[in-house]
Amino acid sequence: MNKKIILASTSPRRKELLQREGIDFFVDASFIDETLDVSLSIEDRLCDLARRKADPIHRKYPDDIVIGADTIVYFDNQVIGKATDCQEARAILERLSDQKHLVYTGVAIYKGQDLQTFCEKTEVYFKDIKPMIQEYLDSNEWVGKAGAYGIQGKAGVFIDHIVGDLDNVIGLPITKVKECLLKK
Numbered sequence: 001m002n003k004k005i006i007l008a009s010t011s012p013r014r015k016e017l018l019q020r021e022g023i024d025f026f027v028d029a030s031f032i033d034e035t036l037d038v039s040l041s042i043e044d045r046l047c048d049l050a051r052r053k054a055d056p057i058h059r060k061y062p063d064d065i066v067i068g069a070d071t072i073v074y075f076d077n078q079v080i081g082k083a084t085d086c087q088e089a090r091a092i093l094e095r096l097s098d099q100k101h102l103v104y105t106g107v108a109i110y111k112g113q114d115l116q117t118f119c120e121k122t123e124v125y126f127k128d129i130k131p132m133i134q135e136y137l138d139s140n141e142w143v144g145k146a147g148a149y150g151i152q153g154k155a156g157v158f159i160d161h162i163v164g165d166l167d168n169v170i171g172l173p174i175t176k177v178k179e180c181l182l183k184k
């Protein structure tokens, strides 16, 4: 019997990336405490959180394939998640302006009882975006996104260049995910 693939994430971006690849899946996510375990390295923190997102769904579908993921921005030795309001979003974008930051996505994939985790890093170089911040905040595109921007939308103009995988910034390193799904 073919295993079902379940995306344990509410992120519309992750859903779109899997759909783009023609992967047959459905979404079933549950809310968990997303506190990162600071005793771990940054990569392990994200793998651990991705696994914790996948765990309740894995318990529901123990024989199937369950994908969990978490994306953060890392700048100046600090983890930057989602902004809770416009003021915080402005402060984040002002810090990232004219600087390099890192985007990490941790992924956990259960295939039945087998668990694989990995973390992908992309370097993102912003231009001086200070003159563009107000208009961007007004667009509300910062809402619900790590680092208060979405590279796939209007914030595309913020980017000088990136080093690494673009899909990883959007929320899922899809090439690595596909490799993992294909592996026996």
Ligand SMILES: Cc1cn([C@H]2C[C@H](O)[C@@H](COP(=O)(O)OP(=O)(O)OP(=O)(O)O)O2)c(=O)[nH]c1=O
Pocket (backbone or CB within 6 Å): 008, 009, 010, 011, 012, 013, 014, 029, 053, 069, 070, 071, 072, 073, 103, 144, 145, 146, 147, 149, 150, 151, 152, 169, 170, 171
């Ligand atoms: C940096 C960046 C992040 N993001 C998004 C991807 C993720 O959806 C979000 C990071 O939040 P996450 O906590 O990783 O994911 P989520 O809350 O959307 O979904 P869930 O917890 O249910 O898995 O930021 C972009 O869409 N574009 C970007 O350029």
